[in-house]
Amino acid sequence: MLNNWVVAPTCLPLVIRRCHICASDRFRASGRFRVNANHKLIDAWLLVLCTACGETAKLTVLERMNVRSVRPGLLDRLHDNDTGLIAELLQDPVVRRRNRIALDWDNAWRLDTGGSDHLDREVVDVSVRFAARIPVRPVRLIAEGCGLSRAEAERLITEGKLVSAVRLTSKLSGDFTFTLKR
Numbered sequence: 001m002l003n004n005w006v007v008a009p010t011c012l013p014l015v016i017r018r019c020h021i022c023a024s025d026r027f028r029a030s031g032r033f034r035v036n037a038n039h040k041l042i043d044a045w046l047l048v049l050c051t052a053c054g055e056t057a058k059l060t061v062l063e064r065m066n067v068r069s070v071r072p073g074l075l076d077r078l079h080d081n082d083t084g085l086i087a088e089l090l091q092d093p094v095v096r097r098r099n100r101i102a103l104d105w106d107n108a109w110r111l112d113t114g115g116s117d118h119l120d121r122e123v124v125d126v127s128v129r130f131a132a133r134i135p136v137r138p139v140r141l142i143a144e145g146c147g148l149s150r151a152e153a154e155r156l157i158t159e160g161k162l163v164s165a166v167r168l169t170s171k172l173s174g175d176f177t178f179t180l181k182r
C-alpha cells in the first residue's frame, strides 16, 4: 500500500534581499501591491517590509506593460491585494530572477503524513508531494515523518534499507517516492 505525504506551506516564505537601511537580509510580504497606470502602460509592484527595520521595498511584478496584454483577471487581483497571488508571484522563477531575490522557507511549511499507522509495517512505500516548491532534504522529511533521528535515517540509507530514485541527502523541491524496509 502506498502512503501519501504532503509538504505544504503554512505561511508565505520570507524574501532574501539586502536592506539598504539596516544590515538585515530578510523581508516579509506586506500583503499589498502598488499599481501605477500611466496612459495605457501599467507598472505593478509587490511591497515587502524589512523584518528588522520595517523599510519598504518594491518587487517588480509588471514593468511598463501595455494594459491590453495583461492577462485577464490579474489587474483585479492586484487591486484586491489577493493573498493567493502574492504566494504565486513569490514562487514564480521569472519574478524571482527579475528582482534578484531568493526565498527563505524556514518555519513556513509542515509535513502532513496522515498519521503514523503505516510505520509499523515491515515495508513502507511513501509518495511525497510538494504543494509548493519548497527546497528541503528528503532525509530530513523521512526522519520527521518516520519518527527517526537524522542520523538513524542516514544509517538506513547507507544500509540500503531506505531507497529512492532521487538522492535523499540533497535538497529538492519536487515530488518523489521512497521505500523503507526494516
Ligand SMILES: [Zn+2]
Pocket: 019, 020, 021, 022, 023, 024, 050, 051, 052, 053, 054, 055
Ligand atoms: Zn532594514
